[in-house]
Amino acid sequence: MSSFLALLALTTWQVAADGPLRSLDERTGWAVVGHGPARLTEFLADLGNMQVAxxxxxxxLVWALVHGQRREPLCAALTMAAVPLLVVPLKAWIARPGPLTEATGYYPSGHAATAMVAYGAAALLTARYTRRAWMMPVAASVLTTATGIGLVLRGYHWPLDVLGSWFLCGLLLLPLCLGRGAGRRLRHPPK
Known part of the structure; x- marks a missing residue:
């Protein structure tokens, strides 16, 4: 938890204070924007849209409720609800312009945050029902990473916008991960 918090604080400070990481971030963003097939990168960026995630x-959530989970779906829904409550004020406070616009409010990325929490929470809720429980978190990580790549390659966000969202959402998902493990230990005591 402290690692996510420290990385979020460092990233936010560098973006807000126009530090050396921000300069590197913007050079990197300019170097990669527009690369990759436009349709594919747009599709990847769209994975972070609320209408998709x-x-x-x-x-x-429905799957978990049907299978008797109560606490985990509530926690997942509350975690998702926390995303705009945290991201929107940060965007307003930092007021970072986007790569291809003078408009502000690009740090942290709301699309990257939506993707990470929606896919991550969905993976945590459904992993116990798959033969290989590790596959769901891996799939969520792939979708989250693909979203971030699409956002940067399309020029919708700088790389640090995406990383800042991931650090923030790592903090949000950690209690869900820890609670899931504790609940499993309670239901399945060691033999």
């Missing part, structure tokens, strides 16, 4: 989480 929230139905995935909604299906996982």
């Amino acid at each position: 929230l139905p995935v989480l909604g299906c996982a």
Whole structure:
């Protein structure tokens, strides 16, 4: 938890204070923007849209409720609800311009945050019902990473916008991960 907090604080400070990481971030962003097939990178960026990510989480919530989970779906829904409550004020406070616009409010990335929490929470809710429980978190990580790559390559966000969102959402998802492990230990005591 302290690692996510420290990385979020460092990233936010560098972006807000126009530090050396921000300069490197912007050079890197300019170097990669527009690379990759436009349709593919747009598709990847769209994975962070609420219209795409929230139905995935909604299906996982219903699945978990049908299978008798109560606390975990509530925690996952509250975690998703926390995303705009944290991201929107940070965007307003930092007021970072985007790569291809003078408009502000690009740090942290709301799309990257939505993708990480929606896919991550969905993976945590459904992993216990798969033969290989590790596959769901890996799939969520791939979707989250793909979203971030699409956002940067399309020029919608700087790389640090995406990383800042991931650090923030790592903090948000950690209690869900820890609670899931504690609940499993309580239901399945060691033999």
